[in-house]
Amino acid sequence: MEKILIVEDEAAISKVLHAYLKKAGFETRIEVDGNMAMTAFKEWRPDLILLDVLLPYKDGWEILRDIRQESDCPIIMLTALDDVNYRLDGFNGGADDYIAKPFNGEEVVARVSAVLRRAGHKGEALRKFGGLEIDQEAYRVRLKGQEVELTPRDLALLLFLSEYPNKTFSRDQLIEQVWGWDYDGSDRAVDLSIKRLRKMLHFWSSEEGEIKTIRGVGYQFSVYIK
Known part of the structure; x- marks a missing residue:
């Protein structure tokens, strides 16, 4: 602990x-x-x-x-x-x-x-959400046994969201946690990254989970099966 x-x-x-x-x-x-x-x-x-x-x-x-x-x-x-x-x-x-x-x-x-x-204090290294496996230590994502190729930023966003299943984060919070406090671009970058993640994970069963838009609030890594 x-x-x-x-x-x-x-x-x-x-x-x-x-x-x-x-x-x-x-x-x-x-x-x-x-x-x-x-x-x-x-x-x-x-x-x-x-x-x-x-x-x-x-x-x-x-x-x-x-x-x-x-x-x-x-x-x-x-x-x-x-x-x-x-x-x-x-x-x-x-x-x-x-x-x-x-x-x-x-x-x-x-x-x-x-x-x-x-700082190097990692939580659970391998997280499984149905057919989706996220290895935080190896920075690797597999979907139904197949490697999913993500950009470094998209991978960082998925790693962060998956660390807090079913918790909603605003665009500003995601920018600060993933892009960094000194990022001076548009929060539209979050929307585009989420869109790419959904495209890459479209074979993930909707019965297992999804990256959900919480209207007026932000995004949530919603998980139904762990």
Whole structure:
């Protein structure tokens, strides 16, 4: 079970984060100030840190700098300071992602999973959905035993969606998780990628699953048989 250190001095926020992450299968620990955060980091050795910026004793930027001097542990900055300059400071300082308050709990879980995946913490390597097999470790897709050739971006999108069966993601969320925070193109790229995936997977039985459009919301990897 992967360990997430939550460094947040607002109890209501830390409790929400704990609840969502625990439900998603993570082990969590909560610390409320900068000094305790550093102690917990050294003693507990988390797999990822959710780090608020405005903290007592030692702020999030200082903690980020201190940790980066000795570790590449993934760090997601969590703060109400939603300004592009703060984002750039975080990324330039070695942060892996940046989430502004207020946030959606499911989005936080998705971002935590994505950062862990990029850092090499993989979930279940081989996923089977009826006749569809998705091997995350080998970056390979098979449909009824036949190899499915996908572009790297389409494959990345399928890998992400299949990690969260029956969960809906907006175009913006998919752009951020698959294309990256610095992507400056149109969200039409998501629609085109979904269209290509559906074409390549058209032999996947509709009784087993489908990539569904949730009107007005986004897309969902809907699974009926695992």
